[in-house]
Ligand SMILES: Nc1ncnc2c1ncn2[C@@H]1O[C@H](COP(=O)(O)OP(=O)(O)OP(=O)(O)O)[C@@H](O)[C@H]1O
């Protein structure tokens with residue numbers, strides 16, 4: 003039994019991992035773009051972006067998942083997500099990417115805006131271009147400042163992936179829960195907790211390592 | 221020909237006139253100090269010269285080349301970089317880049333400015349500058365490992381590395397503990413003796429008298445008094461200058 007459960011949970015955990023890693027892959031760069039938009043001097047760019055961020059951060063991810071999954075079918079009259087498991091996955095990923103990109107963008111914005119004006123001015127009088135200033139001077143200082151909040155979000159994301167089950171995306175808890183019905187045992191659910199704990203423990207170590215690596219400057 | 225000619229330079233912020241027509245010039249190799257009470261516009265003047273702020277009107281010429289003439293007040297990034305190249309700037313708060321060592325802070329801009337130049341040469345020159353600043357043993361220290369006085373000397377080396385025509389200082393010792401100002405003033409004096417062209421905004425009156433060829437006393441956006449140190453500091457004729465100096 004233990005082996006069967008382990009195997010099933012691993013299968014579920016692969017789904018969790020896939021959603022987790024692809025969400026990070028797309029939402030981090032998208033978040034950076036959104037943060038630039040939200041700091042733009044052009045109001046027609048900045049205001050709509052701020053509005054979207056406000057909506058996304060102000061409503062539950064669960065709700066966003068449902069709307070993104072069912073919305074197109076109801077409003078457009080057709081399912082844009084494709085059918086079956088892969089369709090549900092795409093919908094879930096889309097919702098997660100949008101949601102997390104908005105959270106990340108606020109972290110990026112806070113980090114970028116916390117860099118003292120003097121750093122930009124020093125770069126300017128030294129003749130650095132804006133791109134050089136961003137990549138050579140600002141970026142690493144921003145990264146150093148945002149590693150702790152990003153690490154919090156990433157660990158939250160590990161757990162948030164379980165929300166995707168509302169649109170029947172098979173992840174680890176879904177797999178664990180099946181054993182209640184099929185075999186009348188609950189310990190597989192506790193077992194899923196072990197997966198989460200180990201994985202978030204690993205991430206905590208990884209972020210701790212990055213923080214330490216960036217400790218060489220203040 | 222003067223190295224720098226400033227003519228009727230004006231700048232206001234939100235309708236507040238901060239510089240009300242500043243005119244002066246200076247010769248190559250000279251040191252000019254700017255004195256004045258808080259809010260008189262000293263920083264604004266330096267920032268206009270460096271194009272960190274855009275003046276509203278007037279003229280700025282370096283080596284006979286007009287950098288600003290009031291006709292055009294918006295420039296492309298490249299134009300601005302060309303104009304700024306003439307000036308170096310040392311800030312009150314040092315503004316070193318924290319993620320780079322002292323040496324990297326100095327080499328960064330020259331490396332980016334001359335990608336074709338040999339890195340070894342740039343590094344050698346930078347080491348020499350830091351040695352000249354009395355920091356031969358701090359090359360690989362990060363800014364947070366240095367005292368304020370040492371950081372400011374790295375900042376001076378960093379500005380010198382680009383060989384600006386004119387090096388500007390905005391109260392280079394105001395952020396320092398009193399026991400650290402001496403070491404920074406000493407290297408600035410050293411530079412003056414070697415005829416580095418410098419504009420120094422400072423509240424260190426005895427120092428200004430000691431190193432300057434010319435002193436300007438700025439009062440509420442106008443030059444109230446201008447002359448040699450002995451003229452301005454020892455026998456000021458302007459009432460505001462007299463009052464200001466009496467407080468020191
Ligand atoms: N970016 C700005 N926007 C609005 N007002 C400004 C700006 N920069 C400077 N000022 C105003 O211009 C005036 C002169 O400021 P400035 O910093 O040039 O004075 P200062 O002579 O350098 O004074 P201090 O000795 O205190 O450094 C001040 O009243 C200041 O509030």
Ligand SMILES: [Mg+2]
Pocket residue numbers: 262263264390
């Ligand atoms: Mg000032």
